[in-house]
Amino acid sequence: MNPPKAINLNGYRHILYHPISYDRAITAQKAKEYFNWLDTRRSVRDIADTPVSKDVIEHIILSASTAPSGAHKQPWTICAINNQALKSKIRVAAEIEEKENYESRMSERWKRDLLPIGTNMNKPFLENAPWLIIVFKQIYEYDADGNRYNNYYVNESVGIACGMLLSAIHNAGLVTLTHTPSPMNFLSTLLERPDNERPFLICPVGYASNPAYVPDLRRKTLNEVSKFYM
Ligand code: IYR
Numbered sequence: 001m002n003p004p005k006a007i008n009l010n011g012y013r014h015i016l017y018h019p020i021s022y023d024r025a026i027t028a029q030k031a032k033e034y035f036n037w038l039d040t041r042r043s044v045r046d047i048a049d050t051p052v053s054k055d056v057i058e059h060i061i062l063s064a065s066t067a068p069s070g071a072h073k074q075p076w077t078i079c080a081i082n083n084q085a086l087k088s089k090i091r092v093a094a095e096i097e098e099k100e101n102y103e104s105r106m107s108e109r110w111k112r113d114l115l116p117i118g119t120n121m122n123k124p125f126l127e128n129a130p131w132l133i134i135v136f137k138q139i140y141e142y143d144a145d146g147n148r149y150n151n152y153y154v155n156e157s158v159g160i161a162c163g164m165l166l167s168a169i170h171n172a173g174l175v176t177l178t179h180t181p182s183p184m185n186f187l188s189t190l191l192e193r194p195d196n197e198r199p200f201l202i203c204p205v206g207y208a209s210n211p212a213y214v215p216d217l218r219r220k221t222l223n224e225v226s227k228f229y230m
Contacts, residue, residue: 003016004016037170038167039219041166042214044175045119045177046212047129047175047204047205047207047208047212048209050206050207052131054080054082056172057205060133060165060174060205061080061165063164063165063171064076064078064164066164067160067163068157069153069157069160070152070154070156073151073152073157074161076136076157076200077135077138078136079134079135079136080131080132080133080134081131081132082131084127086190087127087132090126090187090190091123091126093186093190094181094186095123097182097184098122101121101181102120102121103121105182116215117215123179125177126179126204128204129204131204131205131206132202132204132205133176133205134191134203135158135199135200136187136193136200137198137200138196138197139151139196140196158201162201162203166203174207176204177204178201178202184202
């Protein structure tokens, strides 16, 4: 007998889920192929001004928004900016904070740790990239009765969505980097975000410049990042 297409739990409808699954050989192949593909992702600062269509950005945002979240509140607002004047304002404001960071707020050790990455206070990618995707977290919301309630596991949920955002950008053959100027409250003002939202991450998105350079970094090995208990 076929299982019912839907059941009732706590008065809520639960529907039969048909996950895509593969036989053992294909499962192993898929796991390896995904790693090999994801391992080609790099944070890229040399981003070309080549246009990227709004439709592409919309689907990247939809992909990020498939992330699991605390009580399925999806506590994020993902802003996409391709207005040149607004991008310039964001660059100017970010560089003011970064100047302060590099000149006084960051420790000597921190700056030494960034030498291999080659970052500095100049953020041309904020203006050159065709799109800035700026993720805001929603720390609280109002229910139907107008009562304010806090969202759950907001940082975890939004962090996961950002990971999926990066994967979606990579999948489209585009590049980005995770930029977190600190403090970044200027984003709330410039983008006129409501009081319940806090800026979480800036991702400039576009095609890589040609040529583009990235630091010659090595990723930790499986042994370095994992411990199996079998
Ligand atoms: N937010 C600064 C500094 C910075 C900090 C870390 I940790 C990095 O991995 C990279 C940069 C900046 O964007 O330059």
